Structures are given as C-alpha cells and as structure tokens.
Amino acid sequence: MFEQMKGAIFDLDGVLVDTAKYHFLAWRELANQLGFEFTEQDNERLKGVSRMESLRILLEIGGLHLSEHELLQLAAKKNEKYVEYISKLNDSELLPGAKAYLIDLREQGIQVALGSASKNAKFILDQLNIAYLFDVVIDGNQVTKAKPDPEVFLLAGQNLGLEPKDIVVFEDATAGVEAALAAGMRVVGIGQKDVLQRADLVVAGLYELL
Structure with missing residues (x-):
C-alpha cells in the first residue's frame, strides 16, 4: 500500500505524541471543580471528539445542563489548563519512531501533513521540535466538522495538491480511520x-514501519 504513496497525513494525539493524558487531567480537574468524578473510562468517550462536543459529554456524565455562554467559559477554562500542561512538553515525549519515520518519509520525497482536531496542534509541533517536518498543518482552527467527517483529511490533501488515492493516513482512533x-x-x-479493524494495516507504533 506504500508503493504509490505520494503524501502522508498524520493525526497528532496517539500517533506522534501522547497528549491524551493531559486532556484527561484537564477534563478531570474541570469535573472536580463542577462537583463530580470523571474517570479514565469516561475519558474514552472523548477520543477524537472536538472540544465543545467533549464538554457536552462531560456535562452529561455530571448530569449538568448549562447555557451556551457557560459552555464557552468552561471550554476556555479547560483549554487554559491543558495549555499549561503542554507548555512543558518537549521532544522526549514523542512516541517511539515518530520523528525517525517523518524524516524517512521526507527523504523519500513524500509530502507530509498533519490532520488533527486539536486547536493547539501548531504549538505542540513547535514544543516537540518537529514543525519543520510538515509541509501542511490542518487543525481545529481550519475545520468545522469533527472526524468521522473527512473534512480535515480532504483539506490536508488539497493543500498538499494530491489525489486522495495517493495519500496514506496514520490514525489511532476509529473515528479517524472512518474519516x-x-x-x-x-x-x-x-x-x-481488534479496535481498528477497518484500517488497511494496523501497527503498534510508527517504529514498526522503519
């Protein structure tokens, strides 16, 4: 499947770096402030979901109904806490093989893009010192539809100037695979x-592709 690959699009969380733990800590802190528990099991429901949708799920778990204005305030509060955590990120937190694989693709002349729902994607790439390895970055600031809608990948492909059939996507969530x-x-x-059954190939990490 890699023979005709001209472009590669990577999701961020769970593929290049594990920032999911920081999302969890920030959501858990918010839930505690609102007076209820938020568990790691609850957190599974938020994987690959936009910030506002995640907040709605969180409030549903807590049995709370808030106004749109309050929702926006809470989303901003959660993001501040998350940014506080990721501002301490460095390249030691890259997942095994991630940087080496990106470099390998570029040396083969394959174009590389990021396709992530995160609105902090560019900041995270800078923190990890890998921003220079991407030709295109499409994140939550440019898309309106969350995965499994294909918007983020289609936009990345257009920006790379490539046909979908010439692109391989690297994803860790079922919604991303569907997208x-x-x-x-x-x-x-x-x-x-067993989780990512619909993917063309499944590996434990990018290090397996080196």
Whole structure:
C-alpha cells in the first residue's frame, strides 16, 4: 500500500505524541471543580471528539445542563489548563519512531501533513521540535466538522495538491480511520487490530514501519 504513496497525513494525539493524558487531567480537574468524578473510562468517550462536543459529554456524565455562554467559559477554562500542561512538553515525549519515520518519509520525497482536531496542534509541533517536518498543518482552527467527517483529511490533501488515492493516513482512533476511508484514502491504524479493524494495516507504533 506504500508503493504509490505520494503524501502522508498524520493525526497528532496517539500517533506522534501522547497528549491524551493531559486532556484527561484537564477534563478531570474541570469535573472536580463542577462537583463530580470523571474517570479514565469516561475519558474514552472523548477520543477524537472536538472540544465543545467533549464538554457536552462531560456535562452529561455530571448530569449538568448549562447555557451556551457557560459552555464557552468552561471550554476556555479547560483549554487554559491543558495549555499549561503542554507548555512543558518537549521532544522526549514523542512516541517511539515518530520523528525517525517523518524524516524517512521526507527523504523519500513524500509530502507530509498533519490532520488533527486539536486547536493547539501548531504549538505542540513547535514544543516537540518537529514543525519543520510538515509541509501542511490542518487543525481545529481550519475545520468545522469533527472526524468521522473527512473534512480535515480532504483539506490536508488539497493543500498538499494530491489525489486522495495517493495519500496514506496514520490514525489511532476509529473515528479517524472512518474519516480517512470516507476521504478515499488508505489508512494505517496505530494501536490494536481488534479496535481498528477497518484500517488497511494496523501497527503498534510508527517504529514498526522503519
């Protein structure tokens, strides 16, 4: 499946770096302030979901109903806490093989893009010292539809100037795998085969592709 690959699009969380733990800590802190528990099991429901949708799920868990204005305030509060955590990030937190694989692709002349729901994606790439390895970065500031909608990948592909059939997506969430397939792209799942059954290939991490 890699023979005709001209472009590669990477999700961020769980593929290149594990920032999910910082999202969890920030959401848990917010839940505690609102007076209820938020567990790691609850957190599974937020994977690959936008910030506002995640907040709605969190409030549903806590049995709270708030106004749109209050929702926006809480989303901003959560993001401040998350940014506080990720401002301490450095390249030691890159997942095994991530940087080496990005470099390997570039040396082969393959174009590289990021396709992430995160609104902090560019900041995180800078913190990890890998921003220079990306030709295109499409994040939550440029898209309105969350995965499994293919918008983020289609936009990344357009910016790379490539056809979907020439692009391989690297994803760790089922919603991301579905989004890549809906975009007409091939997809490598990062994680467990029983979870990412619809991916064309599943590996435990990018280090397996080196």
